[in-house]
Amino acid sequence: MSDKMKKMPIFKTMFSSLIHYPWYNLHLEERNPVPPFIDQRWRGRAQQRLEVLQQLSRSQPSLQIPQIVYEDPEISGRNRYKYFERPFIPFHKPFPLNVAYAVAKTEPYVYPSITSDRSRSPTSRTLGTQTDYRDGEAQTDPYSPEFVVPLGSIPELLTLATLTWGRGLPAGQAEVEMIERAREKRAWEATLPPLSDLSQTEKRRKMMDDMERKEWAFREQEIEKLQDVRLEVLKNLLRRREEDQNEVDVNRLDTHWFNRQQDKEERVRKIKHEHIKAMRKLIAKGKNVEGKLERRDVISDYTDYASQPYGPLSRIGYFPDNHSERYVVKNHFLNTYEGLLELEASLPHSVTQPQTKAPKPKTTTTKEGFIKRTSRLDMELVQVHQALLEKKNKVKEPKKPLRFLQKITKPVPRPLTPTLLRPSTREEELELAVIFLQKLIRGRAIQNMMFEGKEKRLELIRELRTTHALQEDGKLLKKAEKQVTLALQRQRDLHEHKLSLVENHLAWIEGRALVNMFDFLSKELVRLQEERRIHAFAMLAERQRRIREAEESGRRQVEERRRREEDEIFKQVAKVHQSTVDSYLEDVILNSMESTAEEQAREEIQKVAVEINDIAYEMESRRTCLQSEEIVAELVYGFLIPELQKISVKEKVRQSQRKHISAAHQIIHRSTDIAVTQNSSVVGQQSLGDGESVTKILGSPPPVAACSPLSETAAEQSAAEVIESPYAVLASQALYDALPDETQQGGLVVSHSATSDRQSQADIAPAKREDESGGE
Structure with missing residues (x-):
């Protein structure tokens, strides 16, 4: 039952928007979404009983579980139309039903002329609306149908029973990985050597250790x-807390600054006042500088x-606008x-519906359609006046x-991006x-300059040579130092040149690697973006x-529900016809079986x-x-005496229960005692007649061989003769079955016991023969 509140509008205040005059009331609406033909009773008792039996069968293999028999659906037979029929719902709507129709844009309305005929508005219009409540508000967990697992099978779907809607379903990447790991583990368990094989115990232990190590590694990764994730959450919480604290500090500072501003404004206001x-x-003192006292001039x-x-x-204390609310x-x-x-109802119609009439224009034309002279002069004067005003202003x-x-x-x-190209060996040699030629030319130019300078300063050089002639040894030392310095410089230049070559080569290699890496990263970025876009699609x-x-x-559920109703109606009708035919056939078959069985029994009894x-x-x-x-002797001690004891015990029990049974019989069968006695007498007569017929069929017994007199009485001899004779046994059995209970308890006890014992022995003998034949 789903109880919901329904809005019931009030007719008097239907268009009111005031609180004390609401336009609707809330009423409780009771609706039962379950159709009346569906049984609403709980049907889980049978399922629970079956589950309990399945659990007990694991510990008790001898326990038998009732087999669940499913009806053949006959998909390709008589029920084919149920599986291949298409719904009768048209599919002409290309969008869902819960989308509201957009209101068409209307053109600006042009009022028709008075003389034109007004077109009649349509009597009905079709508009799309959207309900207040959606199907998502009543959405529950998806329905899981009942199932039965065959014995000895473990479906993979049952291993995912812990996943529910909202907690693992619909399955994401983590759930898919978990399912794949479970499948791999089951496959690995299938490859394990059995425990019964002791030769592969070490291999099994090693495989289990490896699997345990892998599981621990996976667990560490998880x-x-x-x-x-927790660290990221903690960082977010700390950042949020810091932001909240900063916001609180800013609010506190703003509040403090606002209070200070108010204090400042209050002080400024007082100072201005x-x-x-x-x-x-x-000003008042300046008006009366002399200090004279003047009276008021009223x-x-x-x-x-x-x-x-x-x-x-107003500063004097008088407000002329006092008590203005009285007006x-x-x-x-x-x-x-x-x-x-x-x-509005009391006002006349002319007030609420004003009628405006357009003023009649001044006629500037004559009846013949010509413009009057006065009108033409007025127009010319207006134009001249307007031109003068425009020129003036x-x-x-x-x-x-x-x-x-x-x-x-x-x-x-922006400057161009420099590009570094690896020069070829030939260009480098060139x-x-x-560079070497430049050095030679530069050196030759410097040499020429030095030569020219030497020629110009030759006299000074000679003078210096005369003064420094004694410093030859020092010059030699300086020359040697100069040569050493030049050699070191040449070595340094060669070393720097080699380093520059190595650096250029390394830079070329690094640039190529970076170019390849950046190219790969850019392509991967484009691929990831495309993959995300495709994933979004x-x-x-x-x-x-x-x-x-x-x-x-x-739609399918609606069709299936309708189909189930029709099937149920058809089943009930077919069931009525089938039950009628079955009852008729059953009566015919039972009558024929009874007659046939009776005839065969008579023939079989005669043969036996x-x-x-x-x-x-x-x-x-x-x-x-x-x-x-x-x-x-064996019959007396083995059958007669124990049977007499049994009969005596039964008689005692019957005597103890007779008073209760007689009372119940008197209450229930008071009116049927006479009919029972009559039926018993008739049955006794029929049984006696049957006994006589049996004696006639069997004939007279043969004479018994004479025997020597023994220590037994005449009664025992007669009893023995009666018991031993086969025709007497059959007659006594028939009489015992036909006579009432009192007669059976009387004198025919011995014959009945003997007859029953012989019959039991006769029944046991064929059973033994069948067992022996089955054993062979």
Whole structure:
């Protein structure tokens, strides 16, 4: 049962928006979404009983579980139409049903002329609306149908029973990985050597150790991921706390600054007030410099409308606008909705529906269609006057600057990106040769300059040579040092050249590696972006597919429910016809079976009686007196005496229960006692007749062989003779079955017991023969 609140509008205040006059009331609406033909009773008792039996069968293999038999659906037979029929719902709507129709844009309305005929508006319009409640508000967990697992099978789907909607379903990447790990583990468990094989115990232990190591490594990775997630969450919480604390600090500072500003404004206001008061006092003193006392001139005050009597100052304490609320108009017709309606109804129709008439234009033309001279002169005068006014009031407007003109500064062009190309060996050799030639030319130029300078300063050189002739040894030392320095410089230049070559080569290698890496990263970025875009498209397509599947499942459920109703009606009708036919056929078959069985039983009894009679005659002819005595003794001690004891015990129990049974019989079967006695007498007569017929069939018994007198009484001999004779056994059995209980308890006890014992022995013998034949 789903109880919901329903809005019931109030007719009087349907269009009211006031709180104290609501336009609707809330009423509880009770609706039962389950159809009446569906049984709402709980049907989980049978399922629980089956589960308990399955659990007990694991510990008790001898326990038998009732086999669940499913009806053959006959998909390709008579039920084919149930599986291949298409729904009758049209699919002409390309969008879902919960989308509201957009209101079409209307063109501006043009009022028709009075003479044109008004087109009639359509009598009905079709508009799309959207309900207040959606199907998602009543969405529950997906329905899981009942299932039965065959014995000895473990479906993979049952291993995912812990996953529920919202907790693992629909399955994501983590759930898919978990399922794949479970499959791998089951496959690994299938490859494990059995425990019964002791030769592979070490291999099994090694495989289990490896698997345990892998599981621990995976668990450590999961723990690290969880720790990273927790660390990220902790960072977010700390950052959020810091932001909240900063926000609190900023709010506190703003509050403090606002309070300080208010204090400042209050102090400034007081200072201004004191300043104004002091200025008024100074102005008043300046008006009366001499200090003379003057009385108030009442006449001049009242003749001046700007004086204090007419406009007193508020700082004196008098407010001329006091008690202004007494002049407020309070009217019932203007303050309430009902008053407005009443006022509108009382006004004449001309007030609420004004009728405006266009003024008649002045006629400036004659009947013949010519313009009058006066009208033409008036128009010319108006044009001349307008031209004079424009010329008089025309002022040269200064040039205004362009409003939207802005200077666009061109950005400074960026320098070209230098590119470093690896020079070839030939170009490098040429460059070195050119550099060497430059050095030679530069050295030759310097040599020429030095030569020219030497020629110019030759006299000074000679003078210096005369003064420094004694410093030859020092010059030699300096020359040697110079040569060493030059050699070191050449070595350094060669070393720097080699280093530059190595650095250039390394830079070329690094540049190539970086170019390849950046190219790969850019391509990967583009690929990831495309993959995400494709994934987003796939998600959108999956979402649309799910929506369509949900709609299709809803339509399918409606069709299936209708089909189930029709099937149930057909089943009930067919069941009535089938039960009628079955009852008729059952009556016919039972009658035929009873008649046939009765005839076959009579024939079989006659055949068995003849065979038993022959066997009895043959045994009677071969038996001696001693064997007869032994048989009588065995019958008396093995059958007669125990049977008498059983009968006595049964009689005692029957006597103890007779009073209760008789009372119950008197209450229940009071009216049927006479019929029972009559039926018993008739049955006794029929049984006696059957006994006589049996004796006739069997014939007279053969004469018994004479025997020597023994220590037994005549009664025992007669009893033995009666018991031993086969025709007497059959007759006594028939009489015992036909006579009532009192007669059976009387004198025919011995014959009945003997007959029953012999019959039991006769029944046991074929069973033994069948067992022996089955064993062979």
